[in-house]
Amino acid sequence: MTVTRVLALLELLQAAPGLTGPELAARLEVDERTVRRYAVRLSELGVPVEAARGRYGGYRLLPGYRLPPLMFTDDEAAAVVLGLLAGRRTGLSVGETATESALAKIQRVLPRALRERVEAVQATLGHTRDPAPAEARPKAGPLLTLAEAARRGHTVRLAYRSWRQESSERDLDPYGLVFHSGRWYVTGLDHASGQVRTFRVDRVERVEPAAGPGEPDGRPGPAERPGRARGPEAGRRSFEVPDGFDPVAHVVASLAAVPYRHEVEVLLEMPPAEARERVPASVATLTPTPRGVLLRARAERLDGMALMLAGLGRPFTVVTPDGLREEVRALAGRLARCADAVPAPGDRPPV
Structure with missing residues (x-):
């Protein structure tokens, strides 16, 4: 024992x-x-x-100590390989080739029988969703640096590239990292705007510790100059996460508020608990009212919103926009024509 x-x-x-x-x-x-x-x-x-x-x-x-090669049981090897495969598919992995190289290294050291069984899983595994885009995978360096800064409460300097391909630098207090819908996000206080903002980690080109107090140019502070003892926190700007702040909830809410072409308001005739269960927070905000649940969302295409509402299988009233009413009528007409269609004799399968 x-x-x-x-x-x-x-x-x-x-x-x-x-x-x-x-x-x-x-x-x-x-x-x-x-x-x-x-x-x-x-x-x-x-x-x-x-x-x-x-x-x-x-x-x-101690740093630099190298351990002997790891030995995996069948269950452990399967867990590692499946985790790597799932990460590659969902976008949870980092880098362009890290998953493939890690899989190759693990498979090279597995016993032959176990390697063949693991390869059988890779060859026969099917997926029900498309893989995450390769460009959504962040580099390991920025991701790990942001995680360490969030854990220790250190301000960082970001070099960031926006969706318009515009580059900027900003100081950020990273409150937390969130993986959502195949992408990595960091959320925290953006010193440039004074607001809590959300940034995609795959667009972070560089991240480094922000200059300490009184050292805006990044030159060594008093604790870093020769003759001074330097602790692990010296020269770092620190912050405290606001009480009760939920990084996941903030990222989901901020993504739901991204501007689209259409502002949608619909009154759903269903209990609030059911609405919250069936309508993701990333799709819309839900507000209970005496007449039902008011759904507010932004949509790029109204025909897709009509399909989503019809799929709920509950009565609803479109508040705005009028274009959504037209899309619901058009969808109803298509469904009615499908219901009225009668198969030709040759379309029936043989008994």
Whole structure:
């Protein structure tokens, strides 16, 4: 049991460096004193473990230490390969070739029997949705830098390219990263506008720590000059995320508010709970009223909105625009003609 838990500690240090003593103790189901003893045992076996104090302390392997090749069970190998395949399909992966190169490396070290079974999954796996566009995959560097800045509460300087291909630089307090509908987004306080904004990570061309207070030109601050001790937080601008801020909710709401050609308002005759379940927040905002649920949305095409409303299978009243009423009438006419159509004798399948 002791050997098993020592190896489990090693796996935790590989997977999540920086876990504190209480966190490791909880995962290993032992006390903190035992965790320290396990760390000493790993050091005796030639695996250098260091324990650091402070806010960003915890247990970790010494930098530069290389572990022996990983060994996967059948379930673990399948989980890794399927995760890579799913990431490539959904857009959750990063880089242009990272998924393919990672798959190739894993398959090269798998035993032959297991490699053939994994390849069978790749060859026979079908999908019900189109793959995410390759250009939606961000580079690993900006994504990881933004994640670290959001975790530590550090302001960053973004070099960003808009959808109009216009380049700009701005300081951002990244409140969180969100993956939504095949794309990565970062949301936070944009210092240029003074507002909470949402940016696509695949359009971030460069990200770096913002200059510290009193150093707008990025030159070394007092803590960075020779003769001064420099801590990990020196020269960094920090921020606090507003209480109760939900990055996912903000990104979904901001995407739903993107301007389109048509402003749509429709009164749905259904309970609010059902409306929230059937109409995604990224499609429309829903407001309960005494007569039903008021749906507000922006649409590029009104015929698509008519199809969506008809698919709800509930009565509704179009408030605006009048063009949506025309599209609903046109859809009703097409459906009526389909219902009235009678198959010719030759169209019936043989019994």
